[in-house]
Amino acid sequence: MDLLRACRGAWDTPDRSGDPVDLHDHGLQTAALLRRSHPADKELQVAGLVHDLGHLLFPGDDAGHADHAAEALRPxxxxxxxxLVGLHVPAKRYLAAVEPARALSPQSALTLRAQGGVMGADEVRAFAADPEAEAAVTLRQADDAGKVPGLDAGVMEDWRPVLERVAAGVDARTP
Known part of the structure; x- marks a missing residue:
């Protein structure tokens, strides 16, 4: 919770030239969208809440932020x-390949190249075969939509019980 609260006033780029909301609001918005679309999948919701913590842990590392966050969050x-956190960047690359007309935020479009660019055909097939591909794409879509300045998506403290249950292994994915 302390790390999530530290996201207030922290941005995806050190100079604030990136997305129009801070990491705190972005996480809340992403998680709220996932709660609405997938109410039974608490792990997916939590992944939405924490997916960009790598920006806080390693400022300026757009290419590695997902992997850094995944590594820190696994235990x-x-x-x-x-x-899911680690897959949210490959999901962006996948969507850029299979839906080339799909709009990205200006910052996401800018970082796509640093993150490996649009997936090639072999990468697309491999990603699509991953058992978590659908959930990762869902997370990515919520990530792209959760960047609305001034949108009230609740408060971080409301997520404490969900985080505690997921951390305890109580709320695994419900099919």
């Missing part, structure tokens, strides 16, 4: 949450 929130 706290489990393998699936960490896996």
């Amino acid at each position: 706290l929130l489990g393998d699936r949450v960490a896996r």
Whole structure:
């Protein structure tokens, strides 16, 4: 919770030239969208809440932020949450390949190249075969939509019980 609260006033780029909301509001918005679309999948919701913590842990590392966050979160929130967090950048690359007309935020479009660019055909097939591909794409879509300045998506403290249950292994994915 302390790390999530530290996201207030922290941005995806050190000079604030990136997305129009701070990491705190972005995480809340992403998680709220996932709660609405996938109410039974608490791990997916939590992945949305924490997916960009790598920007806080390693400022300026756009290419590695997802992997840094996944590595830091695995012992706290489990393998699936960490896996989804790690896949949110490959999901962007995948969507850029399969939906080339799909709009990205200006910052996401800018960082796509540093993150490996649009996936090639072999990468697309490999990503699509991943058992978590659908959930990762869902997370990515919420990530792209959760960047609305001034949108009230609740308060971080409301997520404490969900985080505690996921951390305890109580709220695994419900099919």
